[in-house]
Amino acid sequence: MKAFWEYCCDFGHRWHLTRDSDSEESDCNIYCHKGHEAVTLRREVFSSYVEVAIHPASRMVNEVTRHVDHEYEFFIVVRDIHGTEERFSQRIYSWSQTNSLLEKFRNVSPNTAWRILDNLDSNNYK
Numbered sequence: 001m002k003a004f005w006e007y008c009c010d011f012g013h014r015w016h017l018t019r020d021s022d023s024e025e026s027d028c029n030i031y032c033h034k035g036h037e038a039v040t041l042r043r044e045v046f047s048s049y050v051e052v053a054i055h056p057a058s059r060m061v062n063e064v065t066r067h068v069d070h071e072y073e074f075f076i077v078v079r080d081i082h083g084t085e086e087r088f089s090q091r092i093y094s095w096s097q098t099n100s101l102l103e104k105f106r107n108v109s110p111n112t113a114w115r116i117l118d119n120l121d122s123n124n125y126k
């Protein structure tokens with residue numbers, strides 16, 4: 001599972017990493033930007049939210065004419081924050097539609113996100 005790792009040195013410098021909660025520690029992680037070794041580490045596993053990406057739907061239709069289809073349209077991609085599942089919208093959306101739809105995925109669980117994605121795909125947003 002993905003976790004938030006927060007380190008702090010004796011001089012109060014803090015730095016953060018996002019990586020697997022059970023990943024091995026390495027020297028490149030444990031020194032601050034001034035070269036001080038970390039003296040504390042706080043590790044918190046992420047809640048089960050999702051991350052959302054905008055994926056271009058554009059594709060080259062004709063290699064001779066270089067015609068691009070769906071150039072200004074996008075898929076919405078939703079991923080479990082732990083990287084266990086990823087789903088694409090079945091439909092493609094304009095930039096403005098995509099931006100307004102992203103709000104629906106704020107702070108939702110993966111199961112809720114899959115349901116929202118299914119509902120988007122079954123409604124006529126285009």
Ligand SMILES: [Zn+2]
Binds near residue numbers: 009010013032035036
């Ligand atoms: Zn430091």
